[in-house]
C-alpha cells in the first residue's frame with residue numbers, strides 16, 4: 001500500500017482521468033458507494049448529518065448522502081459555502097443528488113437550532129475539506145469544526161479529518177477529531193505523524209478504482225510494511241545452508257559498566273538466525289555475558305582506564321576478517337574512543353556496517369568518509385539521535401520525519417532506520433517503508449539493542465531493504481503478540497521481545 005501527500009494523490013487522479021480515461025465523477029461515485037456501504041455496515045440505519053464543503057471532498061459527501069437516502073436512511077445534508085462555489089465533479093454530484101429528488105440546507109440556516117438537531121442525529125459525516133486544504137483554516141470552518149468536535153457524536157471523516165493536511169505541514173488550527181476516517185484509495189502521510197494521527201481515529205483505506213498502473217508515476221515511492229509485505233518479500237534459506245551461509249556476524253558492543261546492551265544485541269542476533277557470531281568487547285563484559293549467550297564467540301578488545309572499548313587498529317583489522325557484517329554501538333559509551341572505532345570501520349570494513357546507539361553520536365563527524373563508502377551503511381537513530389545527526393530539534397524531526405529521513409538517506413547514500421511509532425526505513429535510492437506493527441511496550445531502554453541484533457542477523461541473508469523493514473516489523477510484532485495475549489505494555493521488556501521472536505518469525509513463512 002502506497003503512502004501519498006495530497007499533491008501526489010491529485011497527480012494520480014489526474015492520470016486516471018486524463019490518460020486512462022476514467023472520469024473523476026466515476027471515482028467520486030465509487031468513493032460514495034464504498035463509504036455508504038461501510039457506514040451501513042458499521043452503524044446500520046442510524047440518523048446522519050452530512051456536512052459538505054465546496055471542493056471534491058464535498059462532492060464525495062453528496063454521493064454518500066444520495067446512496068444512504070436511496071436505502072431509506074434518514075440523512076440531513078447541509079452545505080457550508082454558497083452553492084455557486086461548487087464546480088466540476090463536485091457540482092456534477094450536487095446536481096445528481098438534487099435531480100434524484102433530495103434536498104439540502106445551508107449550514108448557516110440550521111446553525112441556530114444546532115442543539116435541538118443534535119438530539120435527532122447519531123453520526124456526523126465530515127465531507128468539508130480533504131486533500132485540498134491550503135494554509136490556515138479560514139472562517140467559518142474553525143467555529144464549525146469546534147461545534148462538531150464538541151457534539152459528542154460519532155464523526156466519520158471522508159479521506160482526511162477536515163483541517164488535517166495530507167502531508168507533513170504543521171497545523172496550528174482546529175481540525176476534526178474523527179472516530180473513523182475512510183481514506184480514499186491510498187494512505188495519506190499525515191496518518192503516520194505524532195501530531196496528526198490522533199485526528200484520524202480508526203483509519204481504513206477504501207478503494208475507489210484508481211488503477212495501480214498510475215502509481216508508478218509517483219516520484220516518491222513510500223510503502224507500508226506490514227504482514228503481507230513481510231511474507232511476500234522473505235527469501236527462504238536453502239535447506240543446504242550451513243552456518244557460514246547464514247552470516248559471519250561481528251558485534252562490537254558494551255563497556256565494563258554496560259554488559260546488558262551487549263547481551264541483548266547478541267542474544268537477539270542469535271535468536272534471529274545469525275550463523276556465526278563473534279562479539280568484540282571488554283574482558284569484564286565477556287565474563288558477565290558469556291554464560292548466557294552460549295552460541296556466541298568472544299574476542300577481547302582493548303579498553304581504556306574507564307573500562308570503555310578502545311581497540312587498537314590491529315585488533316580491529318583482525319575482527320573484520322571473514323565477517324560478512326559488522327555492528328558497532330550498543331553500550332559502547334561516549335567519548336573520543338568511539339569516534340576512532342567508528343571511523344575505522346567506515347573506512348576499512350568492506351561489508352554492511354550497522355551503527356547504533358552511542359556510535360550514532362559520532363556519525364555527523366564522519367559523513368565525508370561515509371559518502372565515499374561502497375558497501376551498505378545502516379544507521380538506527382531515534383528522533384533525538386536523528387536530531388544530533390541533522391541539527392534539527394526533536395519536534396522538527398517528528399513533524400517532518402519522512403522528508404528528513406529521506407533526504408539524509410539520499411544525500412549520504414545510506415540506510416536510515418528512523419525509530420518511533422511507525423518506524424521509517426529510508427533507502428539511499430529514495431524508497432521508503434513505514435512499519436505497521438508495535439506498541440508503547442517498545443518504548444524502553446534496551447528495545448533498540450534488540451532491533452539492532454535482529455537487523456545484524458537478517459542483513460546477511462535478505463536484501464538490505466527487506467532485512468531492515470522486516471526486522472522492524474517483527475520486533476514490533478513480538479510486542480503486539482504480548483498485547484494480544486492480554487499483557488499490559490508496561491510488562492513487556494526487551495528480554496521478553498527476544499523470547500517472543502520464534503513466534504514473531506512465524507509470519508515470514510505463514511500468514512495468519
Ligand SMILES: NC(=O)C1=CN([C@@H]2O[C@H](COP(=O)(O)OP(=O)(O)OC[C@H]3O[C@@H](n4cnc5c(N)ncnc54)[C@H](O)[C@@H]3O)[C@@H](O)[C@H]2O)[C@@H](O)CC1
Nearest residue numbers: 024027054055056057129130131132133134136137138159
Ligand atoms: N474527482 C476528484 O478529483 C476526486 C476527488 N476526491 C476527493 O476530493 C478531495 C480533494 O478535492 P479538492 O482538491 O477539490 O479539495 P478539497 O475538497 O479537499 O478542499 C477544497 C475545498 O476546501 C476549501 N479550503 C481549502 N483550504 C482551506 C482553508 N485553509 N480554509 C478553509 N477552506 C479551505 C477550498 O476553498 C475548497 O472549497 C479528496 O480529499 C477526496 O475526498 C475523490 O472523490 C476522488 C475523486
Ligand SMILES: [K+]
Nearest residue numbers: 126129160162
Ligand atoms: K473531510
